[in-house]
Amino acid sequence: MKLKLMKTLLLKKESLLGIVLGIILIFIFIFLPLFFDYKPTETSLNIFQPPSKDCFLGTNDVGQDIMSRLIAGGRNSLLIATGVSILSTLLSLILGSVAALRGGMADRIIMRLVDVLLVIPNLVIIILISAYLTPSAIMEIFIIALLIWTGGARAIRAQVLSLKERSHVYAAFSFGADRWYILYRHILPELIPLAMTLILQGARRAIFMEAGLAFIGVVDPNVVSWGSMISHALQFYYLEVWKWWLLPVGGALALTMLSFSLVSYVMEEIVLPQSGGKDIDA
Amino acid sequence: MTLEIKDLHIRFGNKEVLKGINLKLEKGNVLAVIGESGAGKTTLGLTIAGLVGRVVSSAGKDVDNGSAQGKIIFGGKNILELAEKEFLKLRWNKISIVFQNVANAFNPVLSIIEQVAEPVLVQGVRKKSIAFACAEKMLDRTGFPLRKQNYYPHQLSGGEIQRALIAMALVNNPEVLILDEPTASLDPIMRREVLDLLKQISADCAVLLITHDLAAASVLSQRTAVLYQGRILEEGDTQSVLNTPRHPYMRALLRSYPNMTTTKDMQTIKFSENDSLDMGCPFVNRCTQAIDICRNEVPKLIEFSVYYHANRDKQNTCSSNDMKSSVNNMVKEVKEVKEVKEVKEVKEVKEVKEVKEVKVIKVIKESEARNLNYCKYIDTGDDLKKDFEGVRDKIYFGRENLASIQKTKNIDLTKELLDGEIFGNTVSRVACHRGGIVPYLVVHRIGKKYGNEFELKDISFIVFEGETVALVGQSGSGKSTIAKIIMGIEKAENGNILLEEKLVKEKRDKNFYKRIQMVFQNPFDAVSSRMTVMQILVEPLLIQKIGDDKYREEKARKVLEEVGLPSEDIFLNRFPHKMSGGELQRLAIARSLVLNPKLLIADEPTSALDALVQARVLKLLMTLQEQRGLGMLLITHDIALARKVADRIIVLKDGKMVEQGTSSQVITAPVHPYTRKLIEAAAEMQKN
Secondary structure (H helix, E strand, O other): OOHHHHHHHOOHHHHHHHHHHHHHHHHHHHHHHOOOOEEEEEEEOOOOOOOOOOOOOOOOOOEHHHHHHHHHHHHHHHHHEEEEHHHHHHHHHHHHHHHHHHHHHHHHHHHHHHHHHHOOHHHHHHHHHHHHHHHHHHHHHHHHHHHHOOHHHHHHHHHHHHHOOOOOHHHHHHOOOOOOHHHHHHHHHHHHHHHHHHHHHHHHHHHHHHHHHHHHOOOOOOOOHHHHHHHOOOOOOOOOOOHHHHHHHHHHHHHHHHHHHHHHHHHHHOOOOOOOOOOOOO | EEEEEEEEEEEOOHHHHHEEOOOOOOOOEEEEEEOOOOOOOOHHHHHHHOOOOEEEOOOOOOEEEOOOEEEEEEEEEEHHOOHHHHHHHOOOOOEEEEEEOOOOOOOOOOOHHHHHHHHHHHHOOHHHHHHHHHHHHHHHHHHOOHOOOOOOHHOOOOOHHHHHHHHHHHHOOOOOOEEEEHHHHHHHHHHHHHHHHHHHHOOOEEEEEEEHHHHHHHOOOOOEEEEOOOOOEEEEEHHHHHOOOOOOOHHHHHHOOOOOOOOOOOOOOOOOOOOOOOOOOOOHOOOOOOHHHHHHHOOOOEEEEOOOOEOOOOOOOOHHHHHHHHHHHHHHHHHHHHHHHHHHHHHHHHHHHHHHHHHHHHHHHHHHHHHHHHHHHHHHHHHHHHHOOOHHOOOOOOOOOHHHHHHHHOOHHHHHHHHHOOOOOOOOEEEEOOOOOOOOEEEEEEEEEEEEEEEEEEEEEEEEOOOOEEEEEOOOOOOOHHHHHOOOOOOOOEEEEEEEOOOOOOOHHHHHHHHEEEEOOHHHHHHHHOHHHHHHHHHHHHHOOOOHHHHHHHHHHHHHHHOOOOOHHHHHHHHHHHHHHHHHHHHHHHHHHHOOOEEEEEEEEOOOOOOOHHHHHHHHHHHHHHHOOOOOEEEEEHHHHHHEEEEEEEEEEEEEEEEEEEHHHHOOOOOHHHHHHHHHHHHOOOOO
């Protein structure tokens, strides 16, 4: 199943494009700083510079290198994407499978919590909390993750409910296995494809949300972020150089989102054919 | 006049052939002694006839013919102590014997009539003509063709010689007749005639029938004793011994015996290489339910009245807390029943209330839970009985035979319980530390509701150790649900389950699953697609934490070979999606055998297999039954299959048991219309 999944991902045009794009972006964000003068927060006297040999994308109003800032923003986005996706998927896995396996009261409590969180618009809450706390990157991860695990938990619960009725799960039970063994050995392996889809989706949403929050300026201003770069560029639209501040950042954001979207789109088609590739919680 | 054998030991040199036999022969009764060759049957007969166990003078010399201990009391005297001279007056006069080997029993140079008349002459009749007249009369009575009376033995057929032998034994009108394999070498028609003759004769004297022919024992005898290595293992009413054997050995004898009334035969049991030890049960090496005590102590014959009202030793497992609580529940139930009665007969009951209560508790403490279950189990059948008022005598509940069902008609269970004597109409004896074949799994009044409707109602049955019970019924009749309830996968609303005579708690422990395993219905679903064959097979061992890696691998290969799958590495590393349904099913069966369970619940184990593989798998399971007493609860919709594999069949319809009985009874004389329908729908090769 796992092999089949990878194979299909590489065979499909969309997902192949997404994977290639993702690899390039990750390469840029992680390795490119090693090859040139990387100083995202350092100010200089060379302000409002257009792209040149020294700085590929020019400098901003306080002489910071735009290229360096772009990469720093990408790193920040990746960090948040990774943190949020892993955390929220873990939450989905744990709470979803607990609800399905325990049933009864636990199921009811968890699923009502999911309903509540789904009804309230996430973005509004996040903006409110962020405006109050102006969170750092780590805190941001927690806030976003705690709000977006719900859809995944629903999907996991449904999957576990059907899995636990399978004969091989009963068989393991009839060898005297306890609940943890069954969860670990028989149920979790079957959830891996779904969990991977959830991770990709969470990452995509986290990047978008982080950029949005930074754009409206409710996060820690010391953190270099694509969102804050965009909002900063827009303040200087009367100057010639502003497009060098905006377009590369917007492009990087779009490409990153596209890469995640393409892969998770195809993956969902494989893992959950009935969803037709739609967002799980859409 | 009766002949009584008391604690008889016979020893030839160092070898003790009979070890403490206690039997009683009564006039007009036939006692059959059955057992395999070498069990000591003939020695017993010869001892009674005074030919073994005493000093006999032969051709002028004294020959030691084995030494005897104990007593054989006949006519008030211990005939073992009689001098040879005195014994001569008894032999062929009061006690006579029909010898085993038909061809060699007669002197080849004397005519038949002379030999038949010989006992008369020896016993003091001087005139030859009178003796000959007696002989002729007796030959006529035994159906010997009189025109052949002057023939020599070699001129006669086996049947005729057998008749002449019987005539010779009867010529002095003996009081005790010993028949040593009277039908062994006869063809079926002749055998039938001889049996009829013996039946007529046996009315007048006490007969000891020595035979390995179970059918002969069934036709002739009233009581049967099973002899094994010089000890009696079971003794009782012939019909109860043959229909509901209590000792595993007797059941093995029955299973191996081909006849027209059983459907599952030609089964054997394991053979042991070493002879039985002097200590311990003689059967221990071949027994599949032996426990420690069986090796160290010779079991005594324990009396029990039929239907599990035994008084077994107190030392066994039943005294545990589980048992106590279940017993307490039963006491409660009995009391409740009584209270209902009280409303009806307030006065009467009140008077004896106190006495009765003490008695209830006493009775319940004395008898074991299984006895009670069994009683209540019969009670469960009342619903069924009402449904088929006209024909209810033919419905069999559990192992009851016809007579007992008649006896239970209109029975007041509470009263019977209080009286202690429940259904025991005859007293039998069995020599087994475990009280005979253990009721391994007792399912008692299981009910399950879905919504307000009962999906299962009052399901009660017993699977004995080493026995196969088939649950037959349409899909949707609740068969699989029963299996899941037993395994603890689903919960029952009411009812109890007893495993090895202990109440099973709702939360099963690991030990439970070591003893009882299940084969699931759908082979494609029953194994995880993410595990290799090897991982699948060692999973139960891992969970139960048995053995190390090496042991587990060996075990995995062994079970694979047992079910006829390859055990090479390449197969062990294969994933299930590369295997066919048949292979997967066999893999699932192999996995369920890895833990060496004593009971296998098989839910349609062969529905995915073709007939050849099916035959192979079922043969394997039956071999395991022979080798280690694997009990099986076979769930199937194929009554033709059940007939071949199962000892007993339970027919299920809409969650209720509609018929239960031995396979042959259910197949040949189905009572419930639904059973008939199932049988009509079963596979047939010939069109009528």
